[in-house]
Amino acid sequence: MTRPKLSRRQPWRTLALLSLLLLPLLWPLKHLAERYYTDQLLEQNRQTLDLYVANLLGTLHRYExxxxxxxxxxxxxxxxxxxxxxxxxxxxxxxxxxxxxxxxxxxxxxxxxxxxxxxxxxxxxxxxxxxxxxxxxxxxxxxxxxxxxxxxxxxxxxxxxxxxxxxxxxxxxxxxxxxxxxxLDHTETLWGNTPEQLLVTDANGVVILTSHPEWRYHAVRELDSEERERIIQDRPYTTTSPRRLSLDLRSWLIQSRELRETDWTVRILAPTILVERPVRTVLAIGGATLLVLLLWLGLLLQRRRHLIERMALDARAREELEGRVQARTHELETLNSRLKGAVLEREQAQQELVRAQDELLQAGKLSVLGTMSASISHELNQPLAAMRSYADNAGVLLDHNRLKEARGNLQQISALTTRMASIISHLRAFARRDQRGAERVALQPALEDALSLIARRRQAMGVELIRDVPEATLWVQAGETRLRQILTNLLSNALDALGDIASPRRLHIAAGLFEDGVRVSLRDNGPGFGRDALGRAREPFFTTKASAEGLGLGLAICDTLVSALGGELRLGNHPEGGACVELLLQGAAPGTAYPNEDYLP
The missing domain is CATH 3.30.450.20 (PAS domain)
Structure with a gap:
């Protein structure tokens, strides 16, 4: 009895047909990837543009x-x-x-x-x-x-x-x-060496500030005759006839911000290659996944073909045992159906896993961005309040023709702007879990700086300040800005607690050496920590204040910064009543002596 020959090309023809049918699925995948990475890049550049515009306006407002x-x-x-x-x-x-x-x-x-x-x-x-x-x-x-x-x-x-x-x-x-x-030259150097490019144009549409020197003093549009005459008369550029800047707009993602005060337009240009690269990676992964799937299906079809061939051989060899062959055939068909069901369940489980991982990754990114945004809002409120106070005082001093003292207030405002930039740098490092080494820092200047920031609020609340700080300089291992940030947050929290009680209001500050480190103790006569608040005070966004009064980030940021410096933050209640916060920092070798008088933080 001769055996019929089965075509060996048929499974691979089926796979080729399936590949042609599944290949168009890569087009929506490409579209979704482009939209996702484009939105992500635009959001990142929008934040960068906001920071640069704020820095530029801050520089101009300082001298206005x-x-x-x-x-x-x-x-x-x-x-x-x-x-x-x-x-x-x-x-x-x-x-x-x-x-x-x-x-x-x-x-x-x-x-x-x-x-x-x-x-x-x-x-x-x-x-x-x-x-x-x-x-x-x-x-x-x-x-x-x-x-x-x-x-x-x-x-x-x-x-x-x-x-x-x-x-x-x-x-x-x-x-x-x-x-x-x-x-304004330094505003260009702040941009750094990044793929994104900075472009600032004036009312004439001419580039005046840019991170790409070849673009400087080129016009982004055609100039009319009135604008050309004004340029010749005012001579603001190196040339009286700016050439047109030629850019392939299809190669850039452009975001802009209008500055009405100066009639400037600030643009950030991101090359589309920043989107194309990850999109190509996604397509490569998708194509590889499709190839693996087709190979797996090919192997499955090959196995099924061998099973059918073996069943046909058994049927021709044992015609007298037709009943047993039929039973065997039924058993194999049942097994094959179960195998197909298991394969489908596995594919669905894999798809659900990939979807869950993508959603978890997106949620993590949104959480980091939310924490950074909330932290910047929380940390900058204090220097802004101090700047407002100095500005109000400067106005009063100018009304009384006390120019020297008014100039001192303006210098304080300038110093606070520098400090705000430093705070933003450290908050960005905190959101990225950036590790920066500690250095030798004097405690008393940082403490005086923090006290000066809350001085007006403390005086307005009638809080009595009791200090027990030695005249000899205490040196600690810390970051200078981070140490001021920690002390300011702790002092602000103490004033928040004292706002809920009637006078008298007292705030005790003590500092001294302990073992091989330095201990700073802050104690108030407020209501103290509740049992639930004491256990959860270090958690981000946990607060006992009204929603409009706090974000619940102060102690969480302090605890993270202190831990990064190798120190410890202890929270508790004092036996005489009120909250007691102890800041334990590693000691450092003595440096230049701390001035006891005429210290300006």
Missing amino acids: VLPAILGDLPVLRRALEAPHPGAVDQANRLLEELRARTGADVLYLMSPQGITLAASNWQDADSFVNRDFAFRPYFRQAMRGELGRFFGLGTTSGKRGYYFSAAVRDGQAVLGAIVVKVD
């Missing part, structure tokens, strides 16, 4: 009020009223000193004719003294009694800058103008 303040200085008025050599020399020296204190690039005084009478760079080779800047828009604006604003390239120094100007008055008469030039 300076010309009006300087215009009231008697030395500068005398130089305009009677520009003899002695008065001009006094003005030069005063402007030089003010430039060193404020951090401005150049300060200079102009006559009503636009001639520079005195300047902070009067001793430099490229001094502005006796230069004619009457053609500049900021001079014309100041002479009209307006606050002058202008970005341009210095015709004398060759350096870019943003100019603020204001009129110097004697009653209603305009004696001249005072100008402050702000250096």
Whole structure:
């Protein structure tokens, strides 16, 4: 009896047909991956753009009020009223000193004719003294009694800058103008070496700040005749005819932000290759998965073909045992059905596992972003409150013509802006679990800094401060900004607790050595920790305050920072009542002595 030959090509033809049918599934996979990674990149760049815009506006706002303040200085008025050599020399020296204190690039005084009478760079080779800047828009604006604003390239120094100007008055008469030039070069260096590119354009559509030097002073659009005439008249760039910037918009993801105060537009350009790379990876994984699936199906079909072939052989060899063969055939068919069911269940289980893993990954990313956002909001409230206090005090001092003390408040505000940038850096490191080494830090300056931040609030609440801190400097292993951040959070929490009780309100602060470290103890006469609050106080977002009064992040951040420094944060209640918080830090070798008097945090 001859055996029929089964075609060996049939299973592979089936696989080829299945592959052609399943291949179009990669198209929706590509579309979903592109949308996901594009949204992720846009959200990341939006946050980066917000931070850069905040930094840029902060730099400009720092100097915006300076010309009006300087215009009231008697030395500068005398130089305009009677520009003899002695008065001009006094003005030069005063402007030089003010430039060193404020951090401005150049300060200079102009006559009503636009001639520079005195300047902070009067001793430099490229001094502005006796230069004619009457053609500049900021001079014309100041002479009209307006606050002058202008970005341009210095015709004398060759350096870019943003100019603020204001009129110097004697009653209603305009004696001249005072100008402050702000250096913006550092705002480009802050961007760093990243695939994303920075682009800041002015009202003319010309690039003035960019992380890509070849784009500088190129126009992003066609300029009309009025704009070209204004450029020729004001000379803000290295060229009077900016060339058009040619960009392939299909190669970039662009996000922009309008700055109405300056008529600038800030753009962040991300190359589309940042999306294309992970999309290609996803497609490769999807294609590999499809290939494995087809190979697995091929093996399954091959096995099934062998089973059928064997069954046919048994049927032809044992015709007399037809009943037994039929029973065997029925058994094999049942087994095959079960195997198919098991295969389908496994495929479904694998798909559910992949889906659950993707959802867990997304939830983790959203949690990290939420924690970072909430932390920044929580940590910046304190320096902002202090800056508001210093600004209010500066206004009162200026009303009383106490210029030296007002200048001190402005310097405090400048220091706080630097500190806010440092806090943001450390909060970003905290969200990424970034590990940064500790260094030798003096405890008392950090404690004084933290007390100064809460001083106004403490005085408004009538809280009595009792300190037991030695005069000798205590040195600890910590980060200077992180130590101030920890102490400020602990002091703020103590004031929050005292807000719920009536006077008298007291806050005890003690510090000293213990074993090989330093102990800082904070105690108040408030209600103390409840049993549930004491057990959960270190948990993020746990708070006993109203939702509008706190986020529940202070102690969680402190506990994490202290642990990273190798220290310990102990929470408890004092036997006499109220909460008691102990901060234990590792000691450090002595350094430069801590000044006991006239310390400005």
